[in-house]
Amino acid sequence: MESYEMFWEKALEELQVTISNSSYSTFITQLKPVDVVGSKLVLVTKSELFASEVATRLHDKIITALKNAGTGITEIGLFVGSAEDYLNNKDAVAADNQSEPVDDTPINPKYTFDTFVVGQSNRFMCAAAKAVADAPGENYNPLFIYGGTGLGKTHIMNAIANHIKANNPLKNVLYASCEKFVRELIMNIRQGKAYTKVGIDFVNKYRNADVLIIDDVQFLAGKQSAQEEFFHMFNQLYSKKKQIVLSADCLPKEIEISDRLKTRFEGGLMAQVLPPDIETKIAILQKKAEMRKYIISLDVALYLAERSDSDVRSLEGMLNKVIFASMLHECPITIDLAKEALKESAGEESREEALTSDTIIDAVCSFYKISKMDLIGKKKNKEIVEPRQICCYLMTELLSIPLVTIGQALGGRDHTTVIHARNKIASLQKENSRIATEVKDLKNLILKK
Numbered sequence: 145m146e147s148y149e150m151f152w153e154k155a156l157e158e159l160q161v162t163i164s165n166s167s168y169s170t171f172i173t174q175l176k177p178v179d180v181v182g183s184k185l186v187l188v189t190k191s192e193l194f195a196s197e198v199a200t201r202l203h204d205k206i207i208t209a210l211k212n213a214g215t216g217i218t219e220i221g222l223f224v225g226s227a228e229d230y231l232n233n234k235d236a237v238a239a240d241n242q243s244e245p246v247d248d249t250p251i252n253p254k255y256t257f258d259t260f261v262v263g264q265s266n267r268f269m270c271a272a273a274k275a276v277a278d279a280p281g282e283n284y285n286p287l288f289i290y291g292g293t294g295l296g297k298t299h300i301m302n303a304i305a306n307h308i309k310a311n312n313p314l315k316n317v318l319y320a321s322c323e324k325f326v327r328e329l330i331m332n333i334r335q336g337k338a339y340t341k342v343g344i345d346f347v348n349k350y351r352n353a354d355v356l357i358i359d360d361v362q363f364l365a366g367k368q369s370a371q372e373e374f375f376h377m378f379n380q381l382y383s384k385k386k387q388i389v390l391s392a393d394c395l396p397k398e399i400e401i402s403d404r405l406k407t408r409f410e411g412g413l414m415a416q417v418l419p420p421d422i423e424t425k426i427a428i429l430q431k432k433a434e435m436r437k438y439i440i441s442l443d444v445a446l447y448l449a450e451r452s453d454s455d456v457r458s459l460e461g462m463l464n465k466v467i468f469a470s471m472l473h474e475c476p477i478t479i480d481l482a483k484e485a486l487k488e489s490a491g492e493e494s495r496e497e498a499l500t501s502d503t504i505i506d507a508v509c510s511f512y513k514i515s516k517m518d519l520i521g522k523k524k525n526k527e528i529v530e531p532r533q534i535c536c537y538l539m540t541e542l543l544s545i546p547l548v549t550i551g552q553a554l555g556g557r558d559h560t561t562v563i564h565a566r567n568k569i570a571s572l573q574k575e576n577s578r579i580a581t582e583v584k585d586l587k588n589l590i591l592k593k
Contacts, residue, residue: 151185152177154213155206162591163205171198172206178227184219185210188227195222197468201461212584251309251319255302261431263424266296269415273300273389277307280315280355280387284413286378289391291417292546294455297391300417301357304389308355318353322363325350326370347373351380357389361409365400366564375405382408393547398560420456425449428456429463433477438467440477447482462486499542499590501553507590508535511582520555534583536562537569542590 152175159172175198179186189195198206199222210217223230257277262270269289276287289297305319328346350356356377364371381388392399396409420428426445433440440448440463448466452459469485470477509516512531519532532554539550540562547559554562573580 148177148180151215155209158209186221251305255299261428265418272415277304281385286388286412288414294457315354317355319357355387362392533565536565540566
């Protein structure tokens with residue numbers, strides 16, 4: 145048996161437990177491992193739409209299963225076709241992958257102003273973004289976009305980048321996640337490269353941008369060295385009248401960063417994006433369906449809009465289920481099909497809905513042998529603070545609820561405290577094997593209850 149087959153067999157054992165039977169039989173059983181490239185497992189799928197559904201719905205769970213099985217695999221690649229097709233084209237695929245370095249956060253060409261649906265909730269933000277894209281560096285510098293997750297911040301930032309690149313091809317437009325920026329900086333410092341050519345190249349890559357677009361700057365919270373570098377980078381770009389666009393899930397004053405960074409973030413234009421109203425949800429559904437060559441009627445769009453959460457991402461997830469059901473059953477999209485599609489996926493969702501903040505709090509208290517009163521209370525000794533932060537991290541990972549709600553469940557803490565705890569545990573897992581093991585064990589206990 146090849147190594148990739150052994151890795152997949154190990155992952156299947158966990159996937160049978162962690163996902164619903166319908167998802168396992170519909171998707172997982174149709175995937176076949178064909179290769180291992182570095183730390184990436186290559187799986188073949190039967191169609192592009194099938195691959196899209198796997199990537200959208202099950203990617204993270206497959207990666208988690210591979211990691212928990214101790215395979216050393218950290219990523220998967222989906223190849224559309226048969227195992228024979230892959231083997232016949234393996235050299236060409238490898239050559240394509242090597243011809244251009246992979247960027248963690250490349251600019252997505254599909255995210256443009258034309259594909260962005262404007263409604264009452266995002267009209268101001270979209271107008272500000274267009275003004276910046278039309279005249280980068282001249283007005284509204286920096287542009288700071290803030291709002292909850294899944295509301296379109298990443299789409300609009302990519303749209304700014306695509307618009308500028310199309311109309312000002314000579315401008316150096318750099319788009320990156322804040323997590324990537326911090327990770328690169330820490331890596332350079334740890335490996336002693338901060339003052340070598342590698343370190344200087346890293347600094348210059350960001351400081352030489354004509355337009356710098358950084359997503360999720362709340363990731364800077366609690367990271368002093370990253371804040372210091374970001375501050376000097378910001379100043380240099382601003383003094384040269386280079387455009388800076390930033391996004392976060394909250395206002396600058398609510399992020400755990402230095403006051404001098406807060407004042408700079410607040411020095412331009414701040415634009416909030418709010419959850420879409422029902423009319424905007426319908427327009428988004430019909431637009432996204434049209435982009436995928438499908439048509440959904442007003443009554444189907446209204447049915448989905450009324451049952452979706454407040455974010456665009458969940459709305460698109462529901463649409464994906466309905467489109468996949470249409471393809472699977474080879475029939476047009478109707479109300480009955482939509483109801484059936486959402487019913488079929490309820491098995492997987494019921495597992496997630498069964499999880500509550502109390503479930504996670506109880507599991508953490510039992511694991512660390514501490515009382516719930518201590519966990520959600522005000523004690524600041526390490527024996528309590530660390531489990532509290534791990535509990536906070538697990539709640540952000542496993543529950544689809546606002547950060548404010550998580551803070552309330554943990555004794556009325558504000559969402560900046562939640563962000564700090566989440567980021568700290570995420571970082572500690574990479575440095576501290578004990579923390580990583582305990583978080584993994586706790587997650588397994590919670591998911592298997």
